[in-house]
Amino acid sequence: MTTTDPVATTVSKLARGLDDGLIPPALFGDADVHAAELRRVFARSWLFLGLTDEVKEIGDYVLRRMGEDEVIMSRGADGEIHVLLNKCRHRGTIVCRDDQGNSSHFRCPYHGWTYASDGSWTGAPKRPRAYRDLDPKQWGLLEARVEKRWGLVFACLDPSTPSFDDYAGDALWYLEAFFGLDSRGLVSLGEPNRWSASTNWKSGAENFGGDNYHVATAHASAVEIGVIPDPRDGNETNAQFIAGPGHAFTATAAFAPAYGLGPFGHSPEVWANFDQAHVDDSHLELHKTHYLFTGTFFPNFSVFRFLGAPTATGLIPIYLMLRVWQPDGPHKTEVWNWLCCYYAEPEEHRDGIYAAGLAILGPAGLLEQDDMAIWEGSTVAGRSVMAETLDMRFNYQLGLGNMSVGGVVDTLAGPGQAHDKSYNESNQRAFMQHWLTMMETEINP
Ligand code: FES
Ligand SMILES: [Fe+2]
Structure with a gap:
């Protein structure tokens, strides 16, 4: 009788297909793969706590x-x-x-x-x-x-994992740009919200790492009722960054005109509260145009700087959301969600910022409902007998070769590799590439 190692099979399928954007569904639903990734990926990564x-x-x-x-x-x-x-x-x-x-x-x-x-x-x-x-x-x-x-607090189990800086690689520049904008760091606006989603942890991690393309479709209802501006033009002006091993970010300049926001996404009065001399010039270059961003620090820590609709007082709430895609078995994720803002944000703004963040991306948030319902699909496919028998692959070919408009640019501040449009799954492929590398690396005895 021959036996098949499901982990080796899935890893090998990914290794053979990744350059062509072909991903085996088992990554999102196989219990053996999940047991292996806890040891090979999570135990060797710097995790946000x-x-x-x-x-x-x-x-x-x-x-x-x-x-x-x-x-x-x-x-x-x-x-x-x-x-x-x-x-x-x-x-x-x-x-x-x-x-x-x-x-x-x-x-x-x-x-x-x-x-x-x-x-x-x-x-x-x-x-x-x-x-x-x-x-x-x-x-x-x-x-x-x-x-x-x-x-922020990060921790790592494996003594042989490189230092935090080496692990972060080029991502350090982006994290510094986002979190270091205020020399005092971030204020947490409340305890983290938590909820359970019927999806593998990778669905959220890869989406927040750079999936602007889904917004106009998956979140169409939010656009229709005016909760978020129409993101379709943003596909042309967004930037996507691959920044170090598995880390990926995306930033947009699209919504500024809709809300009349100035540079840095803050009113001049709030911007005056920042210790501007402390901010690196190259970081300011990015913030001037692309101050709304999402990103995933490999494997499961995501950030999101976003805005809500103007409040009755005219405030445009800009919030920072920190999120952990906490695996709870192969088919479930416990989502941890911290809503924060910069210290520079006046006290009287903070309740409005918290409410805006909760309304959009809290446990019952408008965008959250869309994503959670959709992401279940890849996990169900990941344990589908028919998908396995007929050797299904997911298509991650957006931006491969001549497939899509847009490509690598060197006109944006920041290290790593930047793409100038959203017709691109390069960030997801980079995430998968690093996952593959970690899964292929033997564990030290
Ligand atoms: S004292 Fe903890 S298990 Fe005995
Ligand atoms: Fe979404």
Whole structure:
């Protein structure tokens, strides 16, 4: 009897078809592929966990996920942020069950092993009798590597993964352009919203990495009722950037005329609040025209700077949304959604900005409903017997060869590779290429 390795089969199909824009559906629905990508992709990537503001005080903690492992992001007595595997070192019991809180210690409910908020082992019941020879230094909670940038927290499980800067590559320039525009970083406008979607995590990640082409069709109802301006002309003026291994961004100049926005997407009064001397000139070049953007930092952290319709007071709400496409098995994604703005935004604007972000891209947001319903399809196809039997491929050929209008340009600020129109799935192909590279790279024993 011969056996077939579904992971090797899918990876090989992707390797053979990617240059021609042919993607096997199993990427979006096969359980074995998903189990492998948790180890090969998620365990070796720098993952976004939250904002430093969420654990402002010593002892503050929140629960987050890395791949499908639950971790505690806590601020220890040393003032540093620690990311700790939420599993007791004795026999694996969950040591922290509240989503958030403040505590100097985490005490395991099974036998009482106790850990400080920096993860160090501090004791157990009857320790002098029960654990005379136990070395506390060896038995603290397992801890991930942590990197803090722009008020954001990233973590990585694998000690052999390159530094955050090397992992980010050219994406660092774009992240700095977006998040570093205000030297004080970002203000979170509330706790992250969360909801569950019946789709593989890659659908959201690849879409936010640069899929302007879908907007006019998938979100036609929002255009018809005037919630967002007609995006069709934007296809001609959008820019797409491939920036480092798997990271991709897109930016648009399309909506500025519709709302009469000036450079940087802010009114002159708000722009005056920014520490403009701090901003790099090359970043300003991009912001002058392309200040509305989306992007995905590989694998599952997306950003979106977008605007809502003018409010009764004339405010055009510009919000920054941070999003994690949290895998929950191969067929489900838990979407985590932080709505933020720059510190430069006056206090009296912030409620309006939060409401605008929630209305468009919150759990019941207008655009969100469209996307979630649509993305289910690729996941269903990813576990379809008929699709597998008839060897179906998805078509990612937009922008390949002579297929589409537009191409690589060197007229835009920023490193990496830029394309000047939206008739292009190069960002998605770059995402898939890096996923493929990671899946083909053996795991160190
Ligand atoms: S499993 Fe945690 S103390 Fe025993
Ligand atoms: Fe969408």
